[in-house]
Amino acid sequence: MTALRNLVVLVGRVSRDIELRKTQSDIPVCNFSIAVQRPGANKEDKPDFFDCVAWRGAAENISKYFGQGDGIGICGSLQNDEHTDKDGNKRRKTVVLVESFEFLPGKKQKAEQAQQDAAPKPMPVDTDEMPF
Numbered sequence: 490m491t492a493l494r495n496l497v498v499l500v501g502r503v504s505r506d507i508e509l510r511k512t513q514s515d516i517p518v519c520n521f522s523i524a525v526q527r528p529g530a531n532k533e534d535k536p537d538f539f540d541c542v543a544w545r546g547a548a549e550n551i552s553k554y555f556g557q558g559d560g561i562g563i564c565g566s567l568q569n570d571e572h573t574d575k576d577g578n579k580r581r582k583t584v585v586l587v588e589s590f591e592f593l594p595g596k597k598q599k600a601e602q603a604q605q606d607a608a609p610k611p612m613p614v615d616t617d618e619m620p621f
Contacts, residue, residue: 495566497585500593501525503559504538509552519548523561541565543587551590560593 524536
């Protein structure tokens, strides 16, 4: 029998600013969420939002290179975080524990590409026709 594994792969856009902090042991951790369109959904359909947590080097790189609207692909596992709120109620939140990530085209990259495409291009100069 093969071992079962908790595995999730999501492709979407970062939906809010990424929060980077360090634990008391000085370990980097970041929290963010991504918006993912459902398969077969129209552009008018609302996406699903997933809360994500990344640790150590992944946390530092995600917080450094990604921002709201950027495309991201993540691979990780689902984890239930349980805690008691200030009123004594037990709460549970499911998050994606990020193991790896990939850069994908997003709003920022598309805007930068549009600026580059709109920038004036230098005219080619034929050096054979120069008088000097």
